[in-house]
Amino acid sequence: MGKENVLIVLDIGTSKITTLVGDIDDTGEIHIVGFGEAYSSGIEKGIVVKPHDVIKAIRRSVDTAENVAGTKISGVIANISGYHIECRNDIEKVEFNTSQKIVTQADINQLIQKVASKIQPEKENLEIIHILPKKYILDDEDEVIDPVGLVASKLEGRFHIVLDKLNAYTNLKKVIESAGLRVVDFVANPVASSYATLYPEEKEMGIAVIDIGAGTTDVAVYKDGSIEYIKSFPVGGNQVTMDIAHRFKVSKDEAENLKIDYGAAITEAAQNEIIEVYPRGSEEPVHIDQIDLVDTIEARLSEIFEIVKKDLEEKGIFERINGGIVLTGGVANTFYIKELAESVFGLDVRIGKPKDYTGFSDKVAFPQYSTSIGMLLFAKSKLPASSGIVTPNSSNFDILRIGKSIIEKIKTIF
Numbered sequence: 368m369g370k371e372n373v374l375i376v377l378d379i380g381t382s383k384i385t386t387l388v389g390d391i392d393d394t395g396e397i398h399i400v401g402f403g404e405a406y407s408s409g410i411e412k413g414i415v416v417k418p419h420d421v422i423k424a425i426r427r428s429v430d431t432a433e434n435v436a437g438t439k440i441s442g443v444i445a446n447i448s449g450y451h452i453e454c455r456n457d458i459e460k461v462e463f464n465t466s467q468k469i470v471t472q473a474d475i476n477q478l479i480q481k482v483a484s485k486i487q488p489e490k491e492n493l494e495i496i497h498i499l500p501k502k503y504i505l506d507d508e509d510e511v512i513d514p515v516g517l518v519a520s521k522l523e524g525r526f527h528i529v530l531d532k533l534n535a536y537t538n539l540k541k542v543i544e545s546a547g548l549r550v551v552d553f554v555a556n557p558v559a560s561s562y563a564t565l566y567p568e569e570k571e572m573g574i575a576v577i578d579i580g581a582g583t584t585d586v587a588v589y590k591d592g593s594i595e596y597i598k599s600f601p602v603g604g605n606q607v608t609m610d611i612a613h614r615f616k617v618s619k620d621e622a623e624n625l626k627i628d629y630g631a632a633i634t635e636a637a638q639n640e641i642i643e644v645y646p647r648g649s650e651e652p653v654h655i656d657q658i659d660l661v662d663t664i665e666a667r668l669s670e671i672f673e674i675v676k677k678d679l680e681e682k683g684i685f686e687r688i689n690g691g692i693v694l695t696g697g698v699a700n701t702f703y704i705k706e707l708a709e710s711v712f713g714l715d716v717r718i719g720k721p722k723d724y725t726g727f728s729d730k731v732a733f734p735q736y737s738t739s740i741g742m743l744l745f746a747k748s749k750l751p752a753s754s755g756i757v758t759p760n761s762s763n764f765d766i767l768r769i770g771k772s773i774i775e776k777i778k779t780i781f
């Protein structure tokens with residue numbers, strides 16, 4: 368297998384840092400051939416708060432993956448999350464001086480450059496993470512996904528742009544580089560999670576994927592087949608754990624265990640179980656009712672869903688998601704969370720697990736790996752189906768980093 372066919376992703380989360388080595392075969396299938404994971408430390412709500420701790424944790428994760436895959440890792444595709452990521456939709460047009468111009472990749476690049484030129488990274492203190500083509504309109508009427516090779520007199524492109532605050536982006540990049548790695552590219556968490564969990568028909572109908580991790584809740588909305596909106600909220604499973612720790616005066620570790628062993632998202636699901644716990648600094652156990660534990664979890668998870676719902680309503684998107692909600696991320700493992708989400712959103716809800724890969728499924732076939740596997744799928748989607756090698760002329764080419772081609776970066780992974 369050629370080196371060009373290997374993608375390496377580094378998913379830096381609040382609770383864990385995962386490294387995946389993905390081999391892409393001739394048919395375009397992704398096979399995970401390396402897996403490394405370390406407890407995360409020094410990341411809060413998607414933001415680097417203790418750089419040295421993060422560097423050590425990244426190294427532990429990458430070292431493990433290197434051992435498992437039997438290969439040296441020097442470049443990675445990393446993720447971006449946190450409240451500082453934002454999105455915009457934009458439209459650009461070009462009118463040709465002939466009525467029957469064959470659309471080329473150069474025409475598309477021109478549109479993308481026009482979109483990019485409207486964003487002034489320094490002035491706005493922003494970094495462009497993605498310019499994702501949504502669709503193209505030929506001659507003001509025909510909607511197409513890939514216009515290259517078609518004939519038109521006018522070409523309109525609709526794009527979804529993902530941006531990050533420049534300083535947050537720079538800090539994350541520096542930390543990864545300090546761990547001895549080169550950042551090949553970045554993928555925004557909500558985009559990644561959507562790649563791992565959503566089906567084309569859901570994207571047509573209108574769907575929101577909500578990835579609730581330990582520190583962030585990442586949301587992506589699709590409508591009419593393409594991405595419309597992304598957002599990352601600084602809330603997640605850690606808050607649930609801290610609520611339990613406060614209410615029952617137990618350590619964070621004990622609260623986490625209580626949540627996993629006895630937790631559920633709706634009080635109707637609680638048995639009348641009495642649980643023995645040891646409050647912080649006490650050798651005497653106390654007894655708590657499981658229903659009180661579940662009540663604490665329900666209150667926080669309801670609040671997270673309400674925050675997401677309110678935001679989608681305010682943005683005028685909520686009414687458009689006829690296909691319902693996909694819940695993923697570690698918190699989606701909570702018992703009865705589907706039922707709670709259905710009652711808050713009033714929509715169909717399903718739990719999303721990562722799809723479209725093979726290998727290490729005993730480790731990664733769970734909602735908490737949707738981002739990591741989605742990162743592989745996103746990176747793969749930029750490769751032309753036939754060769755497994757990206758060329759800058761590929762019509763689905765997404766300018767991940769303006770001015771550079773992903774092929775150079777993927778080729779330099781080793």
Ligand SMILES: Nc1ncnc2c1ncn2[C@@H]1O[C@H](COP(=O)(O)OP(=O)(O)OP(=O)(O)O)[C@@H](O)[C@H]1O
Pocket residue numbers: 379380381382383407412413448579580581582583584603604605608623626627630696697698699700701702734735736
């Ligand atoms: N069975 C479970 N029940 C309830 N919560 C769970 C369960 N399993 C995992 N979680 C919670 O999921 C969270 C971790 O999810 P995940 O691994 O997706 O987060 P992360 O990627 O580390 O963080 P983030 O993406 O938010 O930065 C933790 O808060 C954990 O307590």
Ligand SMILES: [Mg+2]
Pocket residue numbers: 379380381580581738
């Ligand atoms: Mg995560």
